[in-house]
Amino acid sequence: MTSTTEPVADRDRGTPAERPLHPWRRRVAWAAGSVLVLTALLVATVLIVINVTPRPGALVIRALFDRGADSVTAQLEQGAPTTVDRIADQQYRPGDSDALLDVYVPQAAVADNAALPTVVWTHGGAWVSGSKDHYAGYYQRLADRGFTVVSLGYSLGPEHTYPTPVHQLNDAHAYLLANAERLHVDPNRIALAGDSAGAQLSSQLAALVTSPDYARELGVTPALSPAQLRAVVLNCGIYEVPAMTGTGGLVGWGADTSMWAYTGEKDVQNSVPVRQMSTLRHVTAAYPPTYVSGGNGDPLTETQSKPLAGKLTGLGVRTDTLFFPTDLEPALPHEYQFDLGREESRLAFERTVDFLEAHTAP
Structure with a gap:
């Protein structure tokens, strides 16, 4: 008698579908x-x-931008002149911890107690990042060429929103006038300057000074008079904000987020602050002589810098421009002017000095 017995191991395991885990x-x-x-x-x-909320995105942008600015600042420290004094952390607005400025003055002017033509520089950073301490080596080099150079700090989004920086910067101008002798400022030979978002702010303050209608719209009484404001220097700036936003992609997301953080309004295309910030719409024939530059690899050059230069030229404003062939390689990126290792950036520095000397002469 033969019996068939299923192996115990196989019977216990069962089929894969039946087998317990x-x-x-x-x-x-x-x-x-x-x-x-x-x-x-x-x-x-x-x-x-x-x-x-724009806060998470704005903080990411801040971290990335500040990291890049820190690196460039460290590079600019190499070879910076040692014959320039720094008057640091002057609080230009009582009770406002963001309202600080630094002043760079040639030591010879300090020794002579001389007042020099003054370049008031507003830093960039997409309105959500940046510091008055960034690019100090650049300001030292400018000062070494015979200027008092002021680096302005101001409040950033999303912690503070528009128009806070506009009022802060106007108060900074008033502070410089009130402390002109101590800070070696010639109150009748002032130039406003800036890069990226700082160029937008400087261009906006210049429009306030030279357009009474625009100043009334913003409810600002300019601290500077048109006669005191002799020139404007604008590098890689934004002057028609809607052209920068709503474009999609990573760059578009960054622009939209920065604007949302700075204005407090998500619909930036239909925002009153965005319209007011768009200097291209508010410049007049009374605008000061202006230097405008941008790199060929900077998308803002075609959509922002060149249109502003064209508008100013059409109004009869004395306009000096520095742009580069579109096929220049390697391409000059956003904020190219601070990379003094490149011949084109050194040219931009010399052109800036020449422009300032011509328009702030006694």
Whole structure:
């Protein structure tokens, strides 16, 4: 008599579909599923948050921009002149911890107690980053060429919104006039300057000084008179804000987020602050002589710098421009003027000095 007996091991294991999971496998499967669920929840939460507030995106932009500015600042320290004194951390607005400025003065002017033509520089950083301490080596080099150079600090978004910086910078101008002798400022030979978002702010303050209608619209009484404001220097700036926003992609997202953080309004295309910030719309024939420059690899050159230069030229404003062939390689990026290792950037520095000397002469 023959009997067939199914192997115990096979019978106990069953088919793969019927076979129960080992306890440790059940734990691994549960953990993996939990991670997927938590990841999905995290992504959904982030998407909700960035559509409700600009703060997370603005802080990312701030970290990236400040990291780049710190690196450039360190490079500019190499070879910076040692014959320039710095008067640091002057509080130009009582009770406002963001309202600080630094003054760079040639030591010879300090020794002679001389007042020099003064360049008031507003830093960039997409209105959400940057510091008056950035690019100090550049300001030292400018001062070494016979200027008092002022680097202005101001409040940033999203912690503070428009028009706070406009009022701060106007107060800074008033402070410089009130302390002109101590700070070696010639109150009748002032130039406003800036880079990127700082160029936008400087161009806006110049429009306030030279357009009474625009000043009334913003409710600002300019500290400077048109006779005191002799020139404007604008590098890689933004002057028609809607042309920069709503373009999609990573760059468009950054522009939209920065504007939202700075203005407090998500619909930047239909924002009153955005319209007011767009200097291209507010310049007049009374605008000061202006130097405008941008790199061929900077997308703002074609959409912002060249249109502003064209508008000023059409109004009869004395306009000096420095642009480069579109096929120049390697291309000159945004904020190219601070990279003094490049011949084109050194040319831009010399052109800036020549322009300032011509328009701030006694």
